[in-house]
Amino acid sequence: MRLVSSAENSSLDWKAQYGYIEDIDDDRGYTAGIIGFCSGTGDMLKLVQLYTRREPHNVLAKYLPALRKVNGTDSHKGLGRRFVRDWKKAAKDPAFQRAQNDERDRVYFDPAVKQAEKDGLRALGQFVYYDAMVMHGPGGDRLSFGGIRKSALAKAKPPARGGDEAAYLNAFLDARKKAMKAEEAHEDTSRVDTMQRVFLRNRNLDLKPPLTWKVYGDKYTIKK
Missing domain, CATH: 3.30.386.10 (Chitosanase, subunit A, domain 2)
Structure with missing residues (x-):
């Protein structure tokens, strides 16, 4: 959160x-x-x-x-x-x-985490899914979570299907950025570029603190 x-x-x-x-x-x-x-x-x-x-x-x-x-x-x-x-x-x-x-959990958090667990993703992947679900909604069209995940699956396999976790998350974030750029209000992709990719490049797939990142130019840290 x-x-x-x-x-x-x-x-x-x-x-x-x-x-x-x-x-x-x-x-x-x-x-x-x-x-x-x-x-x-x-x-x-x-x-x-x-x-x-x-x-x-x-x-x-x-x-x-x-x-x-x-x-x-x-x-x-x-x-x-x-x-x-x-x-x-x-x-x-x-x-x-x-x-x-309760509505956050029912509509966004629980479905995102459940799907991430099915795909074999750890804490970072669960967060990546949840953040996408919050911004794009849980639908199946190309600009919603389901469409973004479908695009990612066409490029890489998730761990549950024998794929590399980092490679799959990179494919998901690539698809997420395309969806963001398709909407003027979401075209700033820094929440992907300077937050989620930072954790991924650091191979922090378990999201272990301390965490340091930027969003829209502002720097944040979570120590524990």
Whole structure:
């Protein structure tokens, strides 16, 4: 989470990101929370639905009709400044924080780690998959996680199929960069170039600290 937060929020303090919300001009509407739930891609809607099932009278429940309408678009209709204000207010609620954690795990973290384990990848590979899942989504098209993995498999075998782990991860990162460059909002590939490839070049396949890297020019260190 600290590694991803350095790229997503320019901070290692991922727990401070529950209230993060802005439109980053990537045609996905609002991006918010600990892994960037988006109003235009459906995962923000599912998050607020989960929160509302658990806490029916929460401050975000009234926005569910608007979130349904803007799903699939970059529209702010029915949301706007009041929604931004109420998101930040909800972020102080432990129930909303738990909902964010649970949706992160269900949609992104658990599927990424499970697939990485099936492919025979250690901690670095699991992180590489998770970071790709967060940015590109779990779909199967060429710009989503499934498509990126498919492109990598066409170039190299993962360890579970008898391949070299580092060679496969390099192929995956090559495919990831192509997907990033295909979208203007993601064309800065430093989270691959100056973070993930650094760990890979150092053969730190178990992600053992200390870890030092840069993202978007900023330097970070995790000592333990």
